Amino acid sequence: MEQFLAVWVDALALEQPDGSTLRDTLVLLDALDALCPFTEAVRLGLFVLPLRGPSRFFGGDAAVLDMVRQCVLDVVGVAPKLGVAEGLFCAELAAQREVIVPRGASDAFRRAQPLEVLGRKDLTTTCSRLGLHTVGAFADLASARVGERFNKHALTLHRVACGELTELEGQRDPRLARRLAQLRGEEEFFDEQQGFFGQRGAGDDRAEAAAHRVRRRLGADAIAVASLHGGRGPEDQGTLVPWGSPQAQARDLAPWPGRLAAPSPATTLAHPAPVQLRDAANRPVVMDARGTLSAEPAAVLFSSPLRREVVWYAGPWPLVERWWTRRRRRAHLQLVLATGEALLMVAESSRWWLVGIYD
């Protein structure tokens, strides 16, 4: 799961009646976003950003933390609390406690927390009578038992405790993105971008009600909307973002220029699968620094037993990467298999990834 850097700025957590809190939030958000793209204001006082890209660019997590700390000091005048962990829920906790949770250790970190962090006094009280004091102890209850003993709300919290959901309900302020856009004077632009809050019809209300039902049934992350953004390949131009989240409200749906020409694959793998490409003599196909292939691809190997003959290919077309990965050289390649299936691959020197299926 993705590691997030959470930035807690106490001075911005309580809204002042003069509007200064919101203005400062906007200034800080823009400053942080200039350093680390995809920074998000989750609610007043809390910002998060995906750590991996900036960490590569600035040469390590510690360097990013230093830059971010200095940035908050410069803009707001006070030092933030910083924390790193996987998922929004753990990342915020890490920031409150000012710890860097190592990759893969977020599960243990979450389980060790006192139950109060789930934010429900009634649950904490009932659980402590049962001798359950930590998130982990609560998570170990069978969900059927949770359903019997507690209310519906507790089932969602139980999924957060188990790590099935990565954020608490109410952790985000769904109106914040809109308010910030208003302040920027982008309200019109903002309205145009979204079906839900733009021109509303009866159909929009019905769809929203249905979306709420699904979210109650499956949890906060289960229902999503599509978002388009920059990138040279269909696999990184379009993603799903949780419905109702700030990213969903600020999503851009304009087609992006300079992309791989249509048609794009109907399936784009969120997690590309490593594959091997072989030539007619069964040697690995390698792409050199100028983007030329060592030989024509003849077969693709998915996992050891699954091998498919390649009957046609096109490319490679070099990709222009995001700014922090500029040193990497990658390219797209299209394959048609003897079975009639067509695939989109990405090459990174001698390694190949399946990123899309034209199914």
Added chain:
Amino acid sequence: MGLGGLSLALSLVSEASAQGHWAAVVGVDDPGVVAMVELGVDLRRVLFVPRPRGAWAESAADLLDGVDLVLVRPPSRAGLIAARRLMDRVRERGTVLIALSEPRAPWPLPADLFFRVTQAEWVASSKLDARYLTVHVSGRGEAQRGSEHVVVVPNRRGRAEAN
């Protein structure tokens, strides 16, 4: 992996979408949203439940109450009871349900229309341009006899088009 069945289904979504209808896509875990745009789908009115896990039928039922078209890909073989309940809901609401299934796990009930991709052929220049899909259509009423059509996905307007 398939021969264009998902693309065909998404192009059916685009027709509804172009007319301002809401649609939902359930159980398609890695939808190619760029492909959907190219096929003419208006993403402002599409909801996704990519990983409904065990609750795909319940999610689809919830969504049939609120949107005009639901595209569902059951993660495993669809049960008879779940399928019947969904189709009853479709009749009740006057909505459309498109179920994507593999030959080894077919939809357990007869549908009004049943599309089967029997052949796929790519048109390619220096890259993949379009695909001719041979689609066998059968079903109830007039469609009972069954017929075969060749469609191009995507055509010049980006949609699927019968030839």
